[in-house]
Amino acid sequence: MLSGTQESYWIESTTPTAYPRLSGDADTDVVVVGGGIAGLCTAWELTEAGHRVTLLEADRIATGVTGYTTAKLSVLHTLVYDKLRTSFDQVSARQYATSQQAAVERVAEVTARLGIDCELERVPAYTWAESGDTLEKVRAEADAAAAAGLPATFVTGTGLPFPVAGAVRVGGQAQFHPRKYLLALADDLVRRGGSIFERSRVTDLDEGDSCTVTTEGGHTVTARHVVIATHYPIFDRALLFSRLQPRRELVVAAVIPAGQDPGGAYLTPDLNTRSVRTAPYGDGQRLLIVTGEHFTPGAGEATEQWQRLSDWTRERFPDARIVYRWATQDNSTTDGVPFIGRFHRGVENVYVATGFGGWGMSSGVLSGQLLAALISGDAPEWAGLYDPRRLGLTREAGSMLKLGAEVAGHFVGDRVRPSHVDSIDDIAPGHGAIVRVRGQQCAAYRDAAGEVHTRSARCTHLGCIVNFNDAETAWECPCHGSRFGVDGAVLQGPAISPLPPFE
Structure with missing residues (x-):
């Protein structure tokens, strides 16, 4: 029998939303399709920039993939920098580091400015190795991350309660409660004049100088710009399905004494992936969040994999008491860099954000910054790195x-x-x-x-x-x-x- 309530802690610990369903036709400057971190951050950034924005969500905001994340806000994405400097070039690796770190800092800045109580904690991030083969990759990643401008070092000791073969460490990263942050953004968006409609699934998109999206209720929203932020794009006209690989991953969350907090955000590609972080959980306790056992959706039974993840958690953290379990899903692009920008070559005013490869927190925030800049006509120098129209x-x-x-x-x-x-x-x-x-x-x-x-x-x-x-x-x-x-x-x-x- 698997332990823990089968629900995300982020959803269970916050109040459900109740935004209205779209019940009539509307027009706006920008319509954002999707109410996860990418959609909400994009809508908020555009509203702050002075655009009229309408956000449409098929269910409830921040309850899809975003509601089931591990919520690491980090620029250290496993072993990405060595791959970037090899498959792209050193400039691209530096641009990736700069843009992702800017997203981390954006959350810290907005949290302070709006006074959001989202349990934001600044912590170091680690990618550790358990095997000799991975150790060499970790050494190369430390070198590549440092060359990309990050404060990266190779270390042999961490805060984990077990030895590691070695790790790359990058300071100045973060972890937070994603729904508390995003629900506060949603409140501020509406206060500024933006609109949010839930239970309003989009089923059609007409592109042109003026675009029209249609919901399953038959209502339409006309806008100058459209942003598709549905995690996996719901429209196939850009053929991105041939360049996106879905992956599902399991999560267990366990209560541990605060004194056993490893003090950082950790990940290893070994053991079919293991990711570790903690969150505040009452007096004298922390919630240990462990992710791993990734598989392709549709692979069938996942009970054995959940049991392996639970057993590993209890073995490495003997005092852990599992109280939650859930699963998350993400998509990886065929070249390892997210698709954020104009949807396809035939249109200039439809945009997409997808392919975050398991790092949706920083990439979702980055999506908001980048798409708001593109729509406002002020693209940053690194915009081309994420352009969905690239093909290498x-x-x-x-x-x-x-x-x-x-x-x-x-x-x-x-x-x-x-x-x-x-x-x-x-x-x-x-x-x-x-x-x-x-x-x-x-x-x-x-x-x-x-x-x-x-x-x-x-x-x-x-x-x-x-x-x-x-x-x-x-x-x-x-x-x-x-x-x-x-x-x-x-x-x-x-x-x-x-x-x-x-x-």
């Missing part, structure tokens, strides 16, 4: 071919593979499976009471066959990461339509 075939060809082969394998292979079970009668309560019924693939789930819920097994994004994740009770698409509830409702895009009923 030398850098991306291998990753694109691999990604394309994986998607093709699912798109074709999953249609001809045998059913997971022989019939719906074989599905146990609390489980789901793909079953062939009259030659068609049916996504069938049996609830605890024994009632069977059936949906079409074809993802409504591009038609791949979904798979069931028993640990999270959800249908997941292995091609592009869309997730659906057992009732077919969209939990996570890029899909915008539910799985239809299977009669």
